[in-house]
Amino acid sequence: MGTRTQPRRGTRRTTVALVAACAVGAVAAPLAFAAASAERAPATAAADDRLLRTPEAPRISNDSYSGFQFCGDPAGNPVVTTGSPTLAATLESVAPPGTVEPARPGPRRKVTFEIDTAAGKPALHRQVTSDTSHDAALQVPEGTLSDGSYRWRVRVKDGGTASAWTAWCDFTVERA
Template identity: 35%
Template sequence: MNLTRAGSLARRLRAVAAVAVTFALSMIIVPAASAASAPSSPPPSPSQPHLSTSSLTGLQWCDADTPGGRPLSRSHTPLVIASKELADRDRTGMRMLVQVAPPDGRPLLTGEAPYLDTGERRATYQVPEGALRDGEYRVRVRTVDARGKSDWVPWCAFTVYTGEVEKPAVPGALQVASGPYSPFQRCGDPANPPSFSVRQVGILASMSPRDNPNLVGRFEIGRGEEEPRVEPASLIGANIWPGTLPDGSYRFRVRAEDGITVSDWSSWCDFVILP
């Protein structure tokens, strides 16, 4: 009798244990299934895009009220740039999807570029060679990732024109300083040129017309009869790092460029780096 009762008790204990294990497994599996079935939210929409003829020229916003009207590219391979919100820092792998189309036609170009995880989390897409010719276009962007797609932002109208335009004026207001944080000294008196002892040189000029968003300056720095040093084109100035120029007398000049058309060179601006 005792053995029978013991065997019955053992069977009951095994049954209870089996139920407990089944319940424990269900507690593990059910939440995972619920999480998998939860809808994923789409990424935030990017900012309204802006365009640039190249990495050297200024950014042009998609706003007809800005100076010069709609963006104007002086190249057939403009840059399309947009940034996204920083709220969803846990989302990775987000990309900017770009569509370019004629004013009233279907998209003729679709491309994408990753958002760089720095600063504003900006994405830059360059239109490939051969896709555009001179004419009117529109562009729009959206953000995509593995969890969804944002809405498209409104279309942005822009113009591509690589023909002749008004010749830029000769740059004026040439100035020089001993680095970006020092006050600039205006050029113009050869008998009393700007001078300083710090070997980091900053040079500056004013471009016009101001309603041409593609203007950049091309700077040349010379010393006596030596071949001038040509600095990469920039929006308004150039910075020469310490140790690049030894002590002595120098001069620089600048001309305005918009990618195709160039101005005449300015007059030379003399300056001296003291020992």
């Protein structure tokens, strides 16, 4: 009896089938795990992808010709010397992820400003339409604010999509 040096034909087919199955499994397994983890992800994660980014650099000024004071400055809260300050925020980062800002913006974005007293009592709620896709500003109507401490925040809407509110920005009105 001689020794066999060649595997049987059936064994070779089984080996090829086993190697092919392992290769398919190596590709399919990560995809299956990714799909399963996406199904288990909280609903808020999917919703966050559809939100516009929160406006940046909230700032306040005595008027449109004065320099702005930025919210969150470690030196202290902004102080304005008029009852009609200008509030502003940068919107340039609000385009949804994966989109390109058109050279000529389409429908303008709606920007909502809220001002409360330091105690949380509403003082002003105003929605404006941004003339540009890069920033928004609101000049508070004269007579709305008296001397005292306030806070304000802003958010932007584009169609049915809205950003989160900015953090509250504390400021003080001290007229001379």
